[in-house]
Amino acid sequence: MDSGLLISFLAVDLLLVCVPGADWAYVITAALCGGPVPRAVAGLVCGYALYTALATAGLAVLVAGSPRLLTVLTVAGAGYLLWLGWGVLRRPATPQAGAAAPPRSGAFLRGAAISGLNPKGLLLYLSVLPQFLTLRGGHLPVPAQTAALGLLHMACCAAVYLTVGLLARTLLTARPAAARAVTRTSGAAMLGIGAFLLAERLATL
Template identity: 40%
Template structure:
């Protein structure tokens, strides 16, 4: 696809990241368990809209940077590769998803509040914003327009929303499985290892140029 490189690698990495248990996962599980699958679906929608906001902000911000300075965009790519390395090491060292206990502390709320809460929780999460800024540039070619970033971001949001919807509908079975420390830890290790390999590959690719 014009402007995009290694699309299938991006899709695979994005899918694996979405499958890895995190705050969004257990927020949806908590809402679905406490108030039913419909409320869980609202939570998934709110999180998906938040991710869409990150996509648009990253797309137009990074494309503007690319148009202004090729060196600045290269610096963003190098910093992004370093961030992916750091994130991978952190995930390998994490003893399992500790955020699972947060689901038990969620209080019942009205649907409108839940949608807003899920949206703003995702949108104002600096870690999510930093990930989008680090991850998306690695898969675009020099001279790419905002459309390339938007396509990548929408692909990531689509896979994430599909997984979150499945979580909401099958919260009982998937929740018990994902809360097992061994499962969560293996997913963390798999995703962490992938990010380390991706970060190393990206750093060496940039240094060769």
Template identity: 45%
Template sequence: MPVGSIVAFWGVALLLIVVPGADWAFTLGAGLRDRSVVPAVGGLVLGYVGMTIVVAAGIGAFVAENPAALTTLTVLGGGYLVSHGVRTLASRSAPVTATGDTTAETRARTSWATVVQGAGVSGLNPKGLLIFIALLPQFTSPDRDWPLPVQMGALGLVFTFTCAAFYLALGSVTRTVLSSRPATARTVSRLAGAGMIAVGISLIIERIGGGAVF
């Protein structure tokens, strides 16, 4: 597989990642709410690793071509985003500070819950799945040393690791800049929740209404 194809894909993937969406909203919320953004980003990465496996195995193409399966996935994913956005909006907690009084057991339980939530945000996003299906094949090549599933898997991991680096930086910057500005932090957190609700509703409306999911 030509290195040039991987580099070209990375450039396109980065452009897609920096466009705000559900992953952005989730990362911003976690950056303001949690002691560390690592569990949130780890969850997003876990979801994209699962998506990479699905696409490399050929299941993604089946889902994209099966209206019933795609509609089910879209409704589940959209509903999940809406529910998480509602919880974010309803939260009245201020950003976590270094002196917060929580037990190690509580922090561990919260971290695992955040990982699961992140995996749901990225793994249940049908737009992400269709981007993988539409984008990855354009950067593959007829290479006997690199079977197509291996190429798809490699490109999917490039996307995943780029997500990890970008969202770690985004969450860390958000936490650093807004940790001393609780009023602004609450506003950003609520905007993040509203953003997830908007994305979730738009996914459901577009799919049920018969429109394209892109």
């Protein structure tokens, strides 16, 4: 696989990952709740591992080509984000000394659900990733190239989201008011993204 394509994909992917969205909102919320940030990030990455497997197997194209199935995924993902965002707005997290941390398994599963139910992840794998594949004359088969780019995307997500979570915990732990404002902003972002995904998909029906 051409190293130039890898570097180009890395630059584009980092730009996309660094744009705040539902993943950022969840990591920040988990950090301020005192939850295990690495476990939450691992859950998010696991959700993208599913998309990597689908793209590598060629099944993602079938999903994208099925309007009904894509609608179900979109509605499920949007509904989950709306429910999660509303819960965050109702009970904004603030750092509390001596507070019990949320269960580790819950942080992982919630993260996997957020990224795994996000239809935008599937569209990223279908619209962005294929542009960096060498279909003819490549040193690696297309499935192997797809898997390599998918793994690179997962690594970028892990690095960026870990940094975001650790910075949020470090900078906001001693500032309850700021932490509450950031958490509410994260909840509002989840609501906004969920509503946008829902409206966007229903408009195509």
